[in-house]
Amino acid sequence: MYYKTLAIDKNKWFKLSLVEQMANVGSEVIRAINWRRKGEFEYSRKAVERALELLCLTVEDPKNRKYSRLKELTRVYEALVDYFYFDNIYGSTEEFWEKYFYAFNYAARRNR
Numbered sequence: 001m002y003y004k005t006l007a008i009d010k011n012k013w014f015k016l017s018l019v020e021q022m023a024n025v026g027s028e029v030i031r032a033i034n035w036r037r038k039g040e041f042e043y044s045r046k047a048v049e050r051a052l053e054l055l056c057l058t059v060e061d062p063k064n065r066k067y068s069r070l071k072e073l074t075r076v077y078e079a080l081v082d083y084f085y086f087d088n089i090y091g092s093t094e095e096f097w098e099k100y101f102y103a104f105n106y107a108a109r110r111n112r
Contacts, residue, residue, distance in 0.1 A: 013054075014061045018069060021058045023108040025051050026101025029080065033094050048084045052077065076100075
């Protein structure tokens, strides 16, 4: 996995629940969408890279491997890369990503 630029401790990341991890990934995705809407493509690209790095850490987390969560996590990774960097063959939209990650943010806040 690549997370060279991320200033995050893997052990701390692994202590977060999957919901908290995905809420953090979602924050970066939403940030990327917002920057893109404003025409700030460099900031958007950096936010996408952070989101993908966090998603890689989430995939690497032993608890997520243990509970067979890899299929969805890797599919999300694939769809995000397709949406932000390629031809969007899956037909993702800003609204889709906002709704998808909103659920994780909502659940993470409820669990506090």
